[in-house]
Amino acid sequence: MALHENNRVFCEKTELFSDPFYGTITKMYEHSAIVKVEPDQLSKKETDKIDSFGDLVVIRHSELQLVDAEGKAIAEPEEELEAAE
Template identity: 80%
Template sequence: MALHENNRVYCEKTELFSNSFYGTITKIYEHSALVKVEPAQLAKKETDKIDSFGDLVVIRLSELQLVDANGQPMDEPDDEPVEAAE
């Protein structure tokens, strides 16, 4: 997946949320991302699990969808082309 830090993302549903939410990627890991949940979305939380990280959650990359400022799905950005070494 070609998501990057500072991308706005949408997550359909997780263990922590019974509803979908929007957030911004703050760090990318091998198979997951640390996402800063948007303040208005925090009211949707159902458990206290998220409190230990404040407004941050770790989400599998496969559960995230890149979205624009209006929340509309976007194509994932292409990885930068790699030039062959000579």
């Protein structure tokens, strides 16, 4: 998946959230990312489940969709692979 830090993402739902939400990736890991949930999204979430992390949640890459500022899905750009010499 072509996700990177500072990308805006959408998450349909997770074990923590029964509602979809938007956020920004703050840290990438091999199979997951730390996402900063947008402030207006926190009001409709089960915030007691994320109080210990503030507005940060860990989400699997497979649960994230890259979106633009209006929240529309962006087709993931193909990453260029360097040829081995």
